[in-house]
Amino acid sequence: MGLELRRAIVQAPMAGGPSTPELVAAVSEAGGLGFLAAGYKSPAAVREEIRAVRAVTGQRFGVNVFAPGPPGDAEAVRRYASELRGEAERWGVDLGEPRADDDAWAAKVALVAEERVPVVSFTFGLPHPDMVAALHAVDVTVQVTVTTPEEALAARDIGADALVVQGIEAGGHRGGFRDDDGGGEYGLLTLLRLVARAVDLPLVAAGGIMDGPSVAAVLVAGAEAAQLGTAFLRCPEAGTSPAHRRALTAYQETALTRAFSGRRARGLVNRFLTEHTATAPAAYPQVHHLTTPLRAAARQAGDPDGLNLWAGQGHPLVEALPAGELVRRLAEDAQAALTRGSA
Amino acid sequence: MGLELRRAIVQAPMAGGPSTPELVAAVSEAGGLGFLAAGYKSPAAVREEIRAVRAVTGQRFGVNVFAPGPPGDAEAVRRYASELRGEAERWGVDLGEPRADDDAWAAKVALVAEERVPVVSFTFGLPHPDMVAALHAVDVTVQVTVTTPEEALAARDIGADALVVQGIEAGGHRGGFRDDDGGGEYGLLTLLRLVARAVDLPLVAAGGIMDGPSVAAVLVAGAEAAQLGTAFLRCPEAGTSPAHRRALTAYQETALTRAFSGRRARGLVNRFLTEHTATAPAAYPQVHHLTTPLRAAARQAGDPDGLNLWAGQGHPLVEALPAGELVRRLAEDAQAALTRGSA
Numbered sequence: 132m133g134l135e136l137r138r139a140i141v142q143a144p145m146a147g148g149p150s151t152p153e154l155v156a157a158v159s160e161a162g163g164l165g166f167l168a169a170g171y172k173s174p175a176a177v178r179e180e181i182r183a184v185r186a187v188t189g190q191r192f193g194v195n196v197f198a199p200g201p202p203g204d205a206e207a208v209r210r211y212a213s214e215l216r217g218e219a220e221r222w223g224v225d226l227g228e229p230r231a232d233d234d235a236w237a238a239k240v241a242l243v244a245e246e247r248v249p250v251v252s253f254t255f256g257l258p259h260p261d262m263v264a265a266l267h268a269v270d271v272t273v274q275v276t277v278t279t280p281e282e283a284l285a286a287r288d289i290g291a292d293a294l295v296v297q298g299i300e301a302g303g304h305r306g307g308f309r310d311d312d313g314g315g316e317y318g319l320l321t322l323l324r325l326v327a328r329a330v331d332l333p334l335v336a337a338g339g340i341m342d343g344p345s346v347a348a349v350l351v352a353g354a355e356a357a358q359l360g361t362a363f364l365r366c367p368e369a370g371t372s373p374a375h376r377r378a379l380t381a382y383q384e385t386a387l388t389r390a391f392s393g394r395r396a397r398g399l400v401n402r403f404l405t406e407h408t409a410t411a412p413a414a415y416p417q418v419h420h421l422t423t424p425l426r427a428a429a430r431q432a433g434d435p436d437g438l439n440l441w442a443g444q445g446h447p448l449v450e451a452l453p454a455g456e457l458v459r460r461l462a463e464d465a466q467a468a469l470t471r472g473s474a
Numbered sequence: 475m476g477l478e479l480r481r482a483i484v485q486a487p488m489a490g491g492p493s494t495p496e497l498v499a500a501v502s503e504a505g506g507l508g509f510l511a512a513g514y515k516s517p518a519a520v521r522e523e524i525r526a527v528r529a530v531t532g533q534r535f536g537v538n539v540f541a542p543g544p545p546g547d548a549e550a551v552r553r554y555a556s557e558l559r560g561e562a563e564r565w566g567v568d569l570g571e572p573r574a575d576d577d578a579w580a581a582k583v584a585l586v587a588e589e590r591v592p593v594v595s596f597t598f599g600l601p602h603p604d605m606v607a608a609l610h611a612v613d614v615t616v617q618v619t620v621t622t623p624e625e626a627l628a629a630r631d632i633g634a635d636a637l638v639v640q641g642i643e644a645g646g647h648r649g650g651f652r653d654d655d656g657g658g659e660y661g662l663l664t665l666l667r668l669v670a671r672a673v674d675l676p677l678v679a680a681g682g683i684m685d686g687p688s689v690a691a692v693l694v695a696g697a698e699a700a701q702l703g704t705a706f707l708r709c710p711e712a713g714t715s716p717a718h719r720r721a722l723t724a725y726q727e728t729a730l731t732r733a734f735s736g737r738r739a740r741g742l743v744n745r746f747l748t749e750h751t752a753t754a755p756a757a758y759p760q761v762h763h764l765t766t767p768l769r770a771a772a773r774q775a776g777d778p779d780g781l782n783l784w785a786g787q788g789h790p791l792v793e794a795l796p797a798g799e800l801v802r803r804l805a806e807d808a809q810a811a812l813t814r815g816s817a
Contacts, residue, residue, distance in 0.1 A: 280790075299642065300661035318643035318661035320691055321682030321788040328791060339664030348663055348695035351815035352687045445664040447623075448671060472694035473816035 136462035137162030139350060141335055142454070143360030144195030144252065145303060145441070146170035148370040152183035154454055157368045159190035161455035162462070164356070166252065170197040171419075174238040181246050191249040193274075196239050198256030200308070202231030203393055203414020211412050212421055218403070218437070222428035229417035237262070244269050252276060252295055254306040255394075255415075263290045274335065278307030278315045283326040293333040295358060296326050300339025302361045302385070302443035304396040310389075310413050320352055327353040341445035343464020350465070351472065359461070361443040365451040378435040379446055391426065391439040393418025399446075402436035403429075479805035480505030482693060484678055485797070486703030487538030487595065488646060488784070489513035491713040495526035497797055500711050502533035504798035505805070507699070509595065513540040514762075517581040524589050534592040536617075539582050541599030543651070545574030546736055546757020554755050555764055561746070561780070565771035572760035580605070587612050595619060595638055597649040598737075598758075606633045617678065621650030621658045626669040636676040638701060639669050643682025645704045645728070645786035647739040653732075653756050663695055670696040684788040686807020690815065693808070702804070704786040708794035721778040722789055734769065734782040736761025742789075745779035746772075 142158040144150050146168035155165030167184065169177045177194065184192055208229045219226050240262045243251045251266060252274035258266075266273050267290070275286035276295040283294055285308070297306045298319025307315050317325070319338040326334060336349035337358040346357040364371045365379060382399040389395055390407035394415035398404060403425075411418060429437025452460065485501040487493050489511035498508030510527065512520045520537065527535055551572045562569050583605045586594045594609060595617035601609075609616050610633070618629035619638040626637055628651070640649045641662025650658050660668070662681040669677060679692035680701040689700040707714045708722060725742040732738055733750035737758035741747060746768075754761060772780025795803065 298661050298663075299659075300664045316642075317787055318641050318663070318682055320641075320661070320663045320688055321643045321684070321786070324685060324688055324788055324791055327687075339661055341664070342667060344670075344695045345663055345667055347815065348691040351694050351811050352691035353811075443664070444660055445667055448667055468694050468696075469812075469816045472690065473812045 136346070136465050137458055138164070139346065139356040139465070140164070140458050140461050141356050141358040142166055142363050143337060143358045144168035144193070145360050145364070146195070146197070147439070148372065149364055151368060151370040152180045152187070154363060154366060154368040154370070155192050156184045156187035157454035158363070158458055159184070159192045160188045161458035163458040164191060164193060164250065166193040166195055168195050169239045170195065170234060170254070174235055174242050177239055178242055178246065181248060193250035193252060194243050194248045195252045195254055196236050196243070197234045198253050198258060199233035199236060200256055200310070200415070203412055203417055207412035208414045208417045208421065211410065211414070211418060214407065214410055215421065215425065218425050222425060224424040224428050226425070227420040227423040229421040231417055234416065240266070244271060247271065250274060254304065256308045257285060257289050260289055276306030277326065278305060278322070279317065280325045280329045282308055283330050287330045287332055291332065293335060293355070294326065294330065295335045295337050296323050296354070298322050298338030300444040301337055302397050302446070303441040304392070304394055305387070310394050310415065319349070323349060323352050323354060339443045339445045341443070341448035343461050344468040345445070346461055346465040347468035347472065351469070361446050362449050362461070363454060363457065364442070365449055366454040366457060368454045372430045372438070374430060374433045374435040374438065375440050378440045379442060379449065382435070382440065383447065385442050385444055385446070389413060389418065391418070391422050392416065396439070396441060397443065399440035399442050401440055403438070479689070479808050480801055481507070482689065482699040482808070483507070483801050483804050484699050484701040485509055485706050486680060486701045487511035487536070488703050488707070489538070489540070491715065492707055494711060494713040495523045495530070497706060497709060497711040497713070498535050499527045499530035500797035501706070501801055502527070502535045503531045504801035506801040507534060507536060507593065509536040509538055511538050512582045513538065513577060513597070517578055517585050520582055521585055521589065524591060536593035536595060537586050537591045538595045538597055539579050539586070540577045541596050541601060542576035542579060543599055543653070543758070546755055546760055550755035551757045551760045551764065554753065554757070554761060557750065557753055558764065558768065561768050565768060567767040567771050569768070570763040570766040572764040574760055577759065583609070587614060590614065593617060597647065599651045600628060600632050603632055619649035620669065621648060621665070622660065623668045623672045625651055626673050630673045630675055634675065636678060636698070637669065637673065638678045638680050639666050639697070641665050641681030643787040644680055645740050645789070646784040647735070647737055648730070653737050653758065662692070666692060666695050666697060682786045682788045684786070684791040686804050687811040688788070689804055689808040690811035694812070694815065704789050705792050705804070706797060706800065707785070708792055709797040709800060711797045715773045715781070717773060717776045717778040717781065718783050721783045722785060722792065725778070725783065726790065728785050728787055728789070732756060732761065734761070734765050735759065739782070739784060740786065742783035742785045744783055746781070
């Protein structure tokens with residue numbers, strides 16, 4: 132039961148640890164589509180991860196790449212760094228160097244093409260047309276993450292093969308092209324319908340999907356697949372830190388914040404988020420680098436109030452299951468919901 | 475085709491004009507469930523509307539009642555009134571008296587019980603237990619609008635028969651119990667799953683639903699019905715003002731604002747919303763009464779930039795159809811989506 136539906140289950144790329152090669156391989160081996168997260172990693176580390184997946188499974192998988200945007204205002208970053216001095220003193224560490232890099236994205240795209248990874252998805256912006264051409268030349272499927280109908284049209288126009296349609300419910304970073312407070316706050320179901328009317332491309336629905344009935348719902352609403360991140364955070368194969376795992380059952384509310392990275396992302400509401408969300412500037416990736424030592428120290432100390440606890444709105448629905456079992460259960464429960472719905 | 479599904483189509487109560495007896499009767503006559511909006515109206519006017527519906531159809535329909543909350547801070551209302559002086563001068567009118575009334579809700583509940591309207595739904599809060607008992611005594615079904623899992627539990631505990639689960643996509647007022655900026659910002663699909671796990675009650679899904687595939691999606695996700703407001707705004711039977719109708723095709727973006735009523739509501743982004751959202755206080759219904767003459771003047775002048783243009787996020791998907799035809803089309807398209815989904 133639900134065999135076909137497993138192909139509609141995508142494990143979202145979760146940069147910063149959770150998307151281990153073990154998780155990706157387990158998802159793909161179970162019939163879903165696992166995704167490595169190239170963000171923050173060196174190209175060499177990404178290559179190692181690709182090879183680690185291939186050592187375990189011959190199934191399809193994907194790699195996600197962050198597209199760089201304009202850096203934030205340096206003066207705003209300096210002000211925020213002053214505010215964070217107390218956090219640094221708390222751990223006895225120095226703040227990170229707030230550099231504005233491009234995450235070596237061109238090297239990563241070249242690597243993905245060279246390794247012929249079956250699927251690459253982009254977050255935070257559009258790939259250059261020559262990147263799309265290079266990927267298409269070696270039969271790599273190109274997906275672009277969009278949060279508005281306008282972004283969907285732009286992604287279609289540069290030749291994207293499919294779109295990851297991300298609703299406001301999603302955990303982790305908002306994946307759209309811009310990071311302002313207005314617009315782009317669409318709920319998943321509405322966004323899916325708006326994008327389906329705007330472009331004729333396969334759509335992958337993302338944002339707050341945690342269980343089989345939600346998977347079934349987005350398929351009925353026109354998606355070809357459902358992408359779930361938070362749902363996989365409690366899998367034993369995931370690289371989720373122990374503090375993050377504990378917080379997923381102890382904390383309830385989520386909110387959007389720029390406090391950790393300088394770009395809006397949804398996480399469990401904890402002390403750091405509460406104290407710094409109002410003042411954190413839109414300055415990615417500078418703020419990400421600035422807070423790296425703070426987050427590392429809190430993670431090591433097992434303090435859930437000092438690090439980013441990315442989670443989607445539906446996180447209380449998640450159970451701790453091995454990834455392959457989770458893929459099977461999602462597909463079975465989705466099939467059951469579809470059967471009930473059509474009766 | 476879709477005959478059964480028409481019963482799953484609910485026309486949302488839209489206070490302030492759109493939910494005319496003609497609209498309600500046409501929806502119910504077509505097999506859906508129409509809703510009158512008692513908010514802002516006198517009990518006598520509500521009684522007339524109930525009788526007007528019954529003069530046209532013997533089918534089931536509902537009435538929505540606003541539950542009162544604590545009034546906003548009087549000093550904040552005075553400050554906002556000063557800000558709005560320019561708007562009043564623009565139209566040559568006086569601002570309204572910012573009174574804090576309870577919308578005569580007890581009289582309206584008594585009226586609904588006396589008239590034995592089949593369904594009553596509450597917005598902005600819980601009915602008193604004695605109201606629920608009085609309604610149940612005459613077989614009136616009691617629905618409560620909720621925007622969080624916590625509100626769902628509270629509504630269950632006072633004996634609600636069903637819940638209207640409203641996602642952040644919805645046009646018009648946020649229907650939950652509180653009006654603060656944190657929490658309660660759930661996307662519909664995620665909220666539906668969270669509430670379905672929390673309470674064992676029939677759920678009516680609301681927020682951004684505009685077409686058949688969205689109706690099908692919420693049914694698959696566990697709802698018994700889909701409630702649509704914006705989708706009916708362009709029906710000829712709706713009391714939508716000409717300026718509002720024009721704006722629905724001319725304006726694109728929506729946002730949440732307290733500028734018009736003192737309580738968060740989603741409307742098309744226009745001049746008044748842009749200029750006053752940042753400063754409008756949480757003070758309902760005082761701000762509603764304060765701006766009534768401004769909105770009336772703008773409406774009469776046909777100026778879409780001076781009045782509240784409530785609309786859900788999916789409004790560009792809406793076509794102008796007679797209400798009965800819209801109900802039939804939604805049901806047919808939902809059925810087709812369910813058939814496709816289960817294939």
